Amino acid sequence: MHSHNHSHDHSHGRSSDASKRIGWAFFLNVVFTIIEFIGGWLTNSTAIMADAVHDLGDSLSIGTSWGLNKLSDKDANRTFSYGYKRFSLLGALINGVVLTIGSVWILFEAIPRLAEPEMPQVEGMLLLSIFGMAVNGFAAYKLSEGNSLNERVLNWHLLEDVLGWVAVFIVSIVLMFKPWAILDPILSIGFTLFILFNVIRNLKQTLMLFLQATPDKAQLERIRDDLLSNEHVSDLHHFHIWSLDGERNVMTVHLVLVGDVSTEHIQTLKNDVQHSLKKYNFEHTTVEFEFADEQCRDEA
Template identity: 50%
Template sequence: MSHNHSHSHSHDTKNIKTAFFLNLVFTIIEIIGGIMTNSVAIMSDAVHDLGDSLSLGLAWYFQNYSKKKRSPSFSYGYGRFSLLGAIINSVVLVVGSIFIFIEAIPRLVNPQQPETQGMMILAVLGVVFNGAAVLRLKKGSSVNERVVSLHLLEDVLGWIAVLIGSIVMHFFDIPIIDPILSLGIALFILVNVYKNLKQTIQIVMQGVPDDTNVKEVERRLLAYPEIEDVHDIHIWSMDGEYNIMTAHLVVKNKEKLLELEPLKKKIREDLEELHVEHATLEFESVHENCDVID
């Protein structure tokens, strides 16, 4: 029996590569600028952008790495390596956020006036650099590019907040705005890290993907007149985008087992609508004894 599995992954990394270099160059400018302006808000956003640069760099590296063909060691291919990037990135952002809290909390008690003109210039540069990266990634079609684009759009909004804060501090003596902004950015980072880690752990633990419903898959399979029963359904995701399923399908008529090619094709098309890209289906007759592990 021949199996024709077509895996259509987008490997266009050009947009991610451009966004990575834009982000990295700006992060270096930002770290220097944060020290020169004495602003913890700028430094906290530098940590955020460093995390973004790392995330983009790892996405670029692992997207290239996932081009490797499946091997005896990795029979499903290398797609899951992208999750390593997400975990490393999360650890870096948590450490960075702790550093921000250590720096910013004493300044709530004893605020220091930052150099507001430098902050304004950096904020404008932040909007320009991150905005350019967003526009670049918007041209991409992959889910990876869209997610990173949304993340960088959040950065643009963060820089608009820093710009407004620096303008207010320039005209009014309210230096406490700086540590308040930095703590807000740090909390925002930690909330996003929690969401990303939760999703990553769900994939690593082979949980059912959020966009797939086991009951709906079962209902759709039982709608076929040839199928008597469905059991031992397992659905998991390789990397958050590519979902895999195995299932045992009991066929009503034993003779029908010889005529299953069109049925399998139709079932796989149906399952693709339910976000299952790869399905392994085992057909059985009604009286066949099937030992499955619950």
């Protein structure tokens, strides 16, 4: 028994919407990165310059994601028989790696500056922070409408910037009243550590999916129980669930039938299995039936 989720139009729509959202984020990030570099140089702020470098990395990885996400819209062919959905997972993996490397680099740059802090140009910092909160907040809002793994990783890029600009805003107000120059590098370190923790968590999830780990162990057990509860099924093996892109999952299984199952019951059994799997919304399922006295060809 073989089934395929015939929801191509819906899938294309979701992926196309994701591409548009990622495209918006890319455009806003590139424009704002240029403004940040100029602003960081003019204000002499290490926090703003660190964020500008981070944003440059974001722009590169968001651009890569955008291209890979658009590629994932393509239909299956002989080379990629499952389609190109997995390419967006590659985008999420690249983003996570780039952002992790960028964060570590910023920490290496910012920590030594704790010893010799310089006072930034506070009024410029304040204006840039307001602009930064507005631009990155809008981009994060656009991406929050999506739920693909790629968009979630990218959203961390943008949420990092929003949080960073909120912190810059608060620190610039404090610096107007107190000349505590050390707050500038402390700021860089603080929000970089926070975001690094979350990105590494997302990166771990992406790597697990990339290595074809089971996406949801609890779901695997529920499906096992559902299949074994059928009176015509005595056992199952070669039971695998893996994910194409963090959203669309694939399942394969061999079901061993009870001894007295007749060929007439096979069609009823197919319908029962199809019905029990429908609620899990798999992109693709392959179910093989084996008679009680039959040797599994994968174990021959």
